Amino acid sequence: IFSFTYSQLGHYYGGNLTDSMKKQYFSFVAQQRIPGDTMYLSQLRPIEDYQILASEGAQWMNLIDVNSAARTGSFVSSLEQSMGNVKDCQSYTQSQISHMIEVLMPQVAQMEKLGLLNRSYVYGFDESPASCENGVRQLFGAIKSKWPSLRTVAVLNWPH
Secondary structure: OOOOOHHHHHHHOOOOOOHHHHHHHHHHHHHOOOOOOOOOOOOOOOHHHHHHHHHOOOOOEEEEEHHHHHOOOOOOOHHHHHOOOOOOOOOOOHHHHHHHHHHHHHHHHHHHHOOOHHHEEEEEEEEEEHHHHHHHHHHHHHHHHHOOOOEEEEEEEOOO
16 A cells, blocks of 8 residues: 655655645545555644545545554654564553543544544554554553444454
């Protein structure tokens, strides 16, 4: 899968992209049948980005990488974890879980209000080993308890 996000594109244009440039980017990738979404979001996107993605036909839109949301202030992404940079995925403190929920709460409310929650998901645990099962169950369990309809997505590197 092709992965080149508008945030990466911003590096070539000296920083943040304008809303017009984002719309052009999302439109272009949609025309090429390339998902405009990214799994590795270490912070929330502006709600307007989801509106643009939806208007361009995005089927699925990630809200955040839950590993980032749970790790207060450190933004440990699933990508960093899968690359071996972070080994601590076995368990999360209640404070970390509460922080993740607090980070997601306003975004989930906005997506519900816009009628886009059915196209939303949270990602986490990219290629994580079976030793992370407890952490997966903690974070995704807390999400499902709070928002049963919010999809959770993981790519797990667990033996059959």
